[in-house]
Every structure is written in structure tokens, then in C-alpha cells.
Amino acid sequence: MMQRFARYLPVLDWGRTYSREALSNDLIAAVIVTIMLIPQSLAYALLAGLPPEAGIYASIVPIILYAIFGTSRALAVGPVAVVSLMTAVAVGQVAEQGTMGYAAAALTLALLSGAILALMGVFRLGFLANFLSHPVIAGFITASGVLIAASQLKHILGVDAEGHTLVEIVLSLGRHLGDIDPATLAIGVAATAFLFWVRKGLKPLLRKLGLSPRLADVATKAGPVAAVAVTTLAVWGLGLADRGLAIVGEVPQSLPPLTMPALTTDLLGALFVPALLISIIGFVESISVAQTLAAKKRQRIDPNQELIGLGAANLGAAFTGGYPVTGGFARSVVNFDAGAETPAAGAYTAIGLAIAAVALTPLVYYLPRATLAATIIVAVLSLVDFSILKKTWAYSKADFFAVSATILLTLGLGVEVGVSAGVLLSIALHLYKTSRPHVAEVGLVPGTQHFRNIHRHRVETDERLLTLRVDESLYFVNARFLEEMILNRVAGNEALRHIVLMCSAVNEIDYSALERLEGINRRLGELGIGFHLSEVKGPVMDRLKTTHFLDELNGQVFLSQYDAWRCLATNPAVRNAAE
């Protein structure tokens, strides 16, 4: 009974054995993550086009719900860069930024996303995430990183600009170059440079000063907090806000409010596809992080239970003033590195953020938006990695094509088009490849019972016997190809008496292909050529046995290609050698 509950409520599993040591490790991790999350949450909320407090709210209840339903011990759930950008795009299509309707639509998006994730989990549809190939994900994340960084440039420059594609953003920035605010630019550039230095130069420096690797790491993560503190003080001290520098301003001091997503049919219809994309992208990001971290400690992640955990987190976000969330890469790694042992670390982080939401928000009044933009830029540029282009170019042109299309379309037409096109394109390329399968004419490798391609290996052949190994399942997409290929091979080959279709790579024969095989069999029969099969796999054979095909077959089915060879090859030397 407990076992069955525990499957759906992993908290019952680790909760029962929770030790004092785990508590202290979890608490330390929570403090570190909380400090890191405060500026990040504010920043991502602004990226999503929402008021800054939405980022904090989206990190509180969702973390707790994930701790109850999720299976990863170290995953930290909350707003992440890519999902924030996708939220801005999706909600921007249905509401004006800054209106009540915008915030309500963001809640609706979280609700839909939560429902989709939870249902996928209940119906065990986690495998759908597999349709995102590695190159498509890598291309999409890289292009999104570039888009996000570009979208933040306006805050660094202190100008107005808009757009959801790289071209729109760049053109819009270009039109406003005359409006650059020098104070904003100074703070923005300084913060960005400082954060880059923290990331690249601070850790080696601290190590040289004798800090332990772990402490140096933690200190490095506090870089953004230092940038926030210093720039906030600068703005306050120099009175820059009065001279037009954009600041965060008033943030309500409050626990996450109870909110109600807007539920009109129009809105649900308009947001469904974006919610689906956000769910799948969010799930892929989250499960990748969770599996990487779990593997390091020999723990297991259940993808379908993860869907339920993320679904619960998003439903939580929808009712507590948040927006779509997922397991974030950066925050999860920090949580893991800081020593978090159980999901309770997440719950303590939630408490820390709740305290911050109630007590610390007045402190960020003078926080410059340029500083938040700088933290985003530095964070997302670490996601940008164009090396996938080089790697796929070397390995497979089809994969390269899928990556480049995903990158170009994401940059040129936006995140939704980019990722959808990437998925469809990689499926189409796969189907195209299977539509013209590789076919090898094979012969016997001398001294063995093994058959290989006559063009790649020195093999024995027989002019009366043609053995073709079709390297693909036979199904509707290539059924016609198969028929044309075999009939073309037969045409004009007077010596030919037998054709063997070596089926070692044929994993399925569907109904369309069966019809073609029947046609080939009839045609070869008219020509007086025997049609044989060899090495037919069990599941394929089971299915053929339900039809009349085997009765009508103008030849035999051989267990192995070697059996076929011994029976059909008529070259006497070959027969003698074989026996």
C-alpha cells in the first residue's frame, strides 16, 4: 500500500529516512541557492514581461510541490531563461505587456502547461520528449541564448526596443541608438564585465588565495548578488533614478498571492500550442539536468513521475501569481554542488524566498534594470555553443541540416517556429532516409558463413543467384521503392534463377509492403525466377504466417543466408567448398 503511494509520492520514500545530517546539508544548500535565486528570479520575470515579484512567487510554491511529487533529489524548479522567453512570446500574442490581462494570461499559460505535463505523466507519454533530437535541442538552446541576450541589450543601452526575432530586435535597437542613456550604459557594461570576470577570473583567483574549491565555487555564485548590491547603492547614492535610469521600483511586500488564471475559451485555444511547446521544452531541459545529476550519485529518475512533478509545480505557479516553470540547469547544479541531499533543500529554499518576498523587496527599489539584464546576458551566453554545427557537419549532414535550420529559424522567426520546425524537419529527414534505403548485394566471405556487401568485401558470388540485403524495415514509405528496385535488378539479367531477400535488417513488414511483396512474387513467378527470403526475424515471421504470402511464395524461407546459399548456389566449386 505504502509502496503504491510512494510511487506517486516520492516524498514518502526519502521523507521516512530523513536524517539530521541530511537536514544540515540541505539547509546549507538552501541558503546558497536562495541568495543566487533572488536576483535571477527578478530578472527572468522581467524577461517574461511580468512584474519582478512574479519571478519570486514562481519559485516558492512550485519548488515545494516539486519536492513532494518529483523524483530528482537535486533538481531546483523555478523560472528559467528559455521558458521565460517563450512565455513572453506566447503571452505577448494575446495581451499587452503591463496590463492585468498579461499577468492573467501568464497564469493561464502555467495552468495549461501544468495540466499538459501532468496528463502526459498520468498517460505515461514521457517518450514524446524523445522526438526532440539532440541536435535540435542543442541548436534551439543556442539560438534562444542568442535571442535572449539580444533582447536584453535594450536594458544595457537604456533604450526602448522590441521584437521576438533577432532581425526585429537588431532593427529596433538600431532605430533607437540615438536615445542611449550614458548612466545606464555605464552601469550595464560595468555589471556585465564584472559578471563575466566573476565567472572566468574570480574562481582561479580565490583558489590562488587558498580557498577550498567548493568555497571558491560558492563565492563565485554570489557574484550577481554583489553586482546587485553595488549597482543599487550607486543608483541610490548618485540619484541616477531621477535622471531617467530604469530601476526595478516598488515591489509589493507579500507572500505569493492566491491567483486565478483567466479561463476563456479563446485564451485557452490561443495558448494551447505555446503551452505544449513550453511543456515539452521545459520537460526536456529538466529531465536532462535531473538525469545528469542523478547519474553522479547512482540515483534513478522516473521520467513519467517527473512529468507529474513538473505538472504539479506549474499548476502551483498558476494559482500563486507565477508563470511557467521548470527544472533549471544553473540553479540545479548550484543546489547539487552546494550539497543538497533531498528535495527538502528545495522546500527550505522556498522558505528563504518567502522571507525575501516579505522582508527584502524594499531593498531592490533602486536596483537598476541594467544589472538584471547583465545577469541574464552572462547566464544565457554560457548556454550558447555553436560547436554542435561543427560536430554534426563532420558526422551527418542530415543532423547538421536539422541543427542549422533550427538555429536559423529560431533566430529568424522566433522560438515557437524554430523548435517546431526543428522537430518536424528531423522527423521528415528520418522518413526521407528510410524512403530510399541502402541495399547491398551480398556474397559469402570465404572461409565463413558470413555474407557481406560485394562492393566492400572480397566475397564469393554465383551468377544464377542474387542476394539483396535491404537495410531498412519494409513499410509504406519505401514499399514502392522495393518493388522498382527488385524489378530493375531482374531486367536484362538472363542468367538469374533465384533472388534471395536477406531480411536481417528488416524489422517490420507492414501491410503496404506485404502487398508489394506479393506483387514482386507474382512478377518473378511469371519470369521463372525463384523468390526466397532468409534470416527473417521472429516477429516479422509471426506476422507473415497469418497471411497467404508464404503459401504463394515462389521459393523458400531460409533460417540463415548460409542455408540459402548452400541450397541455391549452383557454382560447383562453391558447393564443394561449402559442404
Next chain:
Amino acid sequence: MMQRFARYLPVLDWGRTYSREALSNDLIAAVIVTIMLIPQSLAYALLAGLPPEAGIYASIVPIILYAIFGTSRALAVGPVAVVSLMTAVAVGQVAEQGTMGYAAAALTLALLSGAILALMGVFRLGFLANFLSHPVIAGFITASGVLIAASQLKHILGVDAEGHTLVEIVLSLGRHLGDIDPATLAIGVAATAFLFWVRKGLKPLLRKLGLSPRLADVATKAGPVAAVAVTTLAVWGLGLADRGLAIVGEVPQSLPPLTMPALTTDLLGALFVPALLISIIGFVESISVAQTLAAKKRQRIDPNQELIGLGAANLGAAFTGGYPVTGGFARSVVNFDAGAETPAAGAYTAIGLAIAAVALTPLVYYLPRATLAATIIVAVLSLVDFSILKKTWAYSKADFFAVSATILLTLGLGVEVGVSAGVLLSIALHLYKTSRPHVAEVGLVPGTQHFRNIHRHRVETDERLLTLRVDESLYFVNARFLEEMILNRVAGNEALRHIVLMCSAVNEIDYSALERLEGINRRLGELGIGFHLSEVKGPVMDRLKTTHFLDELNGQVFLSQYDAWRCLATNPAVRNAAE
């Protein structure tokens, strides 16, 4: 030079050797086909919601253009039932039936369809038709036949009714049952019964009366003309038209007019997807007929040139008052059976129809619409064949599911949804199957060098060696499955020292799968287990050699599984037996 032209203009090929005998055969076929086509063309135009003469016009210029550009010797191009229905659905979405806009939109649809077909031909995209699996086509044609027959019932009953789905049509008929016109019903039922009898009972009778099979066949095809003549005379003689019986009425006496399709962006946008579906469905119907007939005479069909031929025919229809056309099954078979030898038969048919359009149209003034409906019903019911459900149920549940969904969705939601869903569903089912591939643990078949599934055959195994044959290409959809499957097999198996992945069925390893293989290799390395590959195909090996995977591989690549067995199996009895 001539050769190059001949490739794109097949007319240059057969035209140069055109003989007096071919001329006479073609002329006879043309007369028979013309007689059959007159009522059919009128009927299909009404089915498409167009004035009856549009059906004649759509049969004249398109036939001639196909004769010049097409590769089939016997194909007869013109309006066909399914495409007429699809035209009614598509054009009905953008214009009111009976308006000028409706006819203009039908021309636009033909123009778009012609352009799509011709471009597919030029870019050699004929393979796209392969994405329609046999079950989906069979289901779609059957369901369309039912829909068309149902849509004609209103003409038999003499009532108003509308709808593009079976439910709509039946409900609409139900509401109008009180308005049934007895005279129309009498003529409609009599014509339908007569045509069924002609189809089923007349030919045996004529054979019994001593007619040659071929003559009996031709006489049978003239059945619709007899029905047309008798019912027209009855309506005229009894003055039924004045009592409200629907007749064809005035049909202009004219050669096909020069027409201009409407070309607004809105219209082109709205009709693009329907035109694409019509093009592909039309192409599939046409190529199936053409290949069947060509095979009987050992002739060849070039699918890409066929696309150009059909494209030219549709462009012709667009500018001469027609609507989308394709190679029809019934008319092509009649043409073939009547002895047509070259596409010139089509040209003579066009001349016959042109004479009919100029001279004979007054004769159909009193032709009852019920008679035309009867010819359609009898023609399409011969397409209806639900046996595909039984056949696929026995062979493959996935194919059965694709057929049933196609039939139900076509009947329930219309032709466009039905065929699109069928295609998407069969692709999705295929991908789903490949996402969880069949994996066999294999052992050595005693006395051979052949390896088979340990659960299906008596084979030798070795506890330190696990050989897995994955029956699928390794690509992004199943890459994660592969990793989980292997790691699960390893867990808790203490004796295991080597894993061999037998790649005889692995036709591709894409970049996503390569990354997973690298992960598996690392993980097995940590566990001290060797990771080997066997029977890797040439193209797959070529690609692996471009990476570092083979250098880092924690094991070997064996040419054959038997080599792997000899090298790795440690069971002494086995080793001795093998050596």
C-alpha cells in the same frame, strides 16, 4: 538532343512511330470512351457543385495536354468522383455554390493543383505520394465512395440537402424526407436499379446470347447512355419537368471557353492546402491506374513525368472552364479494354467531346438530375470495399488502426480531415513502433555460425557474454530507450563481462544515438564491462570512423557475430566446439 526532348515530351517518342493500325485502334477506343464520358462528365461536374458543361470542358484540353506530356499509353484524364467531391468541399469553403465566384475559385483550385503537380514533377518529388500507405488510400477511397453516394441521395429523392460529412448529410436528408418528389424518386430508383443490373447481370446475359466478351463489355459500358436516353425521353414525353422534377436544363453550345482563374492572395492562401491534398490524392489514383495498365503491356511509367503530365492537364483545365482533373480509374480501364494503343486515343476522345459540347448539349436539356445521380452512385459504390478492415485486422493492428481512423474521420469530419489524419497517423504509428524497438538476446545456433533469439531457438549462450540484437536503426526517437535498456540489462548481473551490440539491423546511427552510445560506453567502462559491436554495416561504419567513438570504445568491433563469440565466449566447451 531529341532524346532529351523526348524525356520531357513523351509524345515525341510514340508519335514518330505512329502506325495506321494504332490509329484505327485508338479511334475505336475514343468512340467508346466518348460515349461513356458524356453522362459521366456532366454528373461529376454537378457533384463538384459546378454547371454540367464544366465536366465536359474539363475533359477536352486536359486530355490533349496529358497526351503530350504524360507517359502512360492508356490513362484517360478528366474529372473523377473523389476529386470532384474534394473540389466541392474546398470551393464550398470560399464561395457560394452557383455564383460566378464559385466557378472562378474552381479554376483557381485547378491552377494551384496544376502548379503543385508540375513543380513536384520538376523537383522530382513523386516519392511524396509514398507517404500515403495502402491502408490509408483504401480506407479513404472507400469512405469517399460512401460519402459521394450519400451526397447523391438528395437527387434521387428530389429533396434539398447539404453537408460534407455523413452525419450532416443524413441529418439533412432526414429533415427533408417530407418533401420527396414521387416522379423523381421513381426515375432515380429505376435508373439506379437498371445501372446495377447492367453492371452485374447484363454482361453474363450478352455472353449467353453469343456476343464476344469484348463486345459484351463495351455494350455494358454503354448502359449509362441508355439510362440517360430513356429517362430524358420519359421526362420530355410526360412533361415531368413542369411538375418540378429537376433537370439539367440549358447547357451552352460551345467549345471550352478561355477562362481566367481568380488570383487574389486570400483565395490562393485558402485553397493551397486543399489543392495540395487534391494533387496528392489525384496523383496516387492516377499513378496506380497507370502502373497497373502499363504492367499488363510491359510498359514503363515515369512517376515524375506523370506529375508533369497531370500538372499540365490541370493548368489546361484552369484556363478552359474546367476544374481539377486526374487520371480516372473507370475511364482508363475502358480506354485500355477498348484497345487504345497510344495517348492519341485521348486526343480523339477530346475531339469527340468537343463535338458533343458544340452539337449535343441541347439533347440533355430534359435529362433528369436523378439519372446523373444514379450513374454516380453506381460508379462510386464499386469503389467501396470494407474488406481492407478485415485484412489489416488479421495482419497488423497498427495498419487496422490507420484504416479505421481514416474511414471514420473521412465519414465523420470530411475528406480533407480524413486523408490528412490518415497520413499523419500512419507516420506517427511507424515512429512509435521504432521508438520501442524489438530487442532480442541472441545465442549461437548449434552446428552453425548463425545467431538467433534465445527465446525462439535452441541456442548456446555464455553467462559472461550478453549479445543484444536491436532490431531498429538507432536514432533520436529511440536513443534514450537504448541507453535505459542496456543499463537495465547490466544492473544486478554480476557475472557479466562483455556486452555485444549486434548491429545487423542497425541501418543508421544518428548524432543523438552516437551521444548515447558514448554515454553507454563510459558507464560500462566504469563497471568494468567490455562494450563491443558486431556486424556493423558499411555505411554505418564509415560514419563512426569520422568520430572518436571507436578510439574510446571499451571493446572491439567484430566483422561477424561469430567472430565476437569466438573471441569473447569463455565457456570452454563452447570455445572448443567453435574452434
